[in-house]
Amino acid sequence: MTNLKCMSTIPVAIVDDKTLLREALFNNLSYYNEISIVLQACDGSDFLDGLKALNPTERPQVVLMDIEMPVMDGIEAVSIAKDLYPDMHFLMLTVFDDDDKLFEAIKAGASGYLLKDEKVANIVKAVAEIVHEGGVPMSPRIARKALALLRKVPEATQAAAKEEETIAGEHALSTREMEILSRLVDGLNYQEIGERLFISPHTVRKHIANIYDKLHVSNKASAIKVATSKKWF
Template sequence: MPISVAIVDDKPSNRQILKDKLLRHGHFSIVMAASDGKDFLLQMQGLPEAALPDVVLMDLEMPNMDGVAAIASGSSLYPACKFVVLTIFDDEDKIFKAIKAGASGYLLKDESAANIADVLWQMYESGVGPVSPGIAFKILQLVQKNPDISFGKQKPETVPDFFQLSQREKEILQLLAKGLGYKEIGEQLHISVNTAKKHVINVYQKLHVNSRAQALRLVYEKGML
């Protein structure tokens, strides 16, 4: 049975080239091609559970919603999917944020098509996420330079802000976590009920979720609360 793959990249030529290369390998089917993180999450909402991709190849630098935010949302909403970064960027900050967001692997675009296909197949069979040799060396350096670093849940002040929430939106999340409704949030923050509702809607849009339960699950999993 072929491995189903979603490709997320803002350049149509990159999506097509990668699609052609994977299809030539014979062990893959392409179930989705998305132009950015927002497009990816919208398309995922329209898929039945049985049609969800096994693997999501995610670029990082994209408009509307970048790869880190898309991985953070997608890995919480669709835990059965494996998210693998495929990018030109190898700096430590992006590696750290992608892993914290929930990436299962990190590959560079200069990897050969055959090698990308092989490591994705190995990941599918073994469950071990693929990492380009250069990235593995960067991770080793990062840990050596910061021996106390943890890729699990960290103290709130060290957790990356995947979704670029404003300070007011973070306050809204805290109040949502306490179970407050629009009226109570408005009273706490000295704003109208309608303004409180607009803030909550903005938070949901940034997190790309549809409910309080989804929002809180996501931010708790990512250590943001």
């Protein structure tokens, strides 16, 4: 781990377990006056230790973070660091472009996602975009994947809405009937359900008869099977 004095506009950290790649990136970035490398680390744990050792005024604004690293990977490091330093930005710089890694990085709090084959000038531009414009820079290939993921969200929402419609439309159980059904699933008898809901066992029996009718079943076991298969409770 190497600490370097911050001298320029945007203090930056580099986290990568490949020494040659880390040093090459450091050397290439050193030609740009827009940024200054204040910290280098070989994995997520090393990075977090390095942050603690820095004076708050010397901490990086942007971290160029690799994903696959020993000890602690980049996604875990970002998740922890965002809780400790919420104003810090993380630009994932990696060879991975698969959906899972992209989604995990975004959930962890990444501000951008570039592939390692990006030109150094583009990396510098991305750093400035994050800090000065609040942008979310991505390599074109990554951006296409991100858009594909976003397109899947409405489909999932529609599927959930359709399932809800099935519950409300086909079965149309009332709030009280859902309460009683949930207690049937819990294994309570009519007397116990009545005591919990402050209604008579006779009223419970009438509600359960309506539940059976709406669910198109004839007994408690079948009603519970429908409720559990639909994951209502």
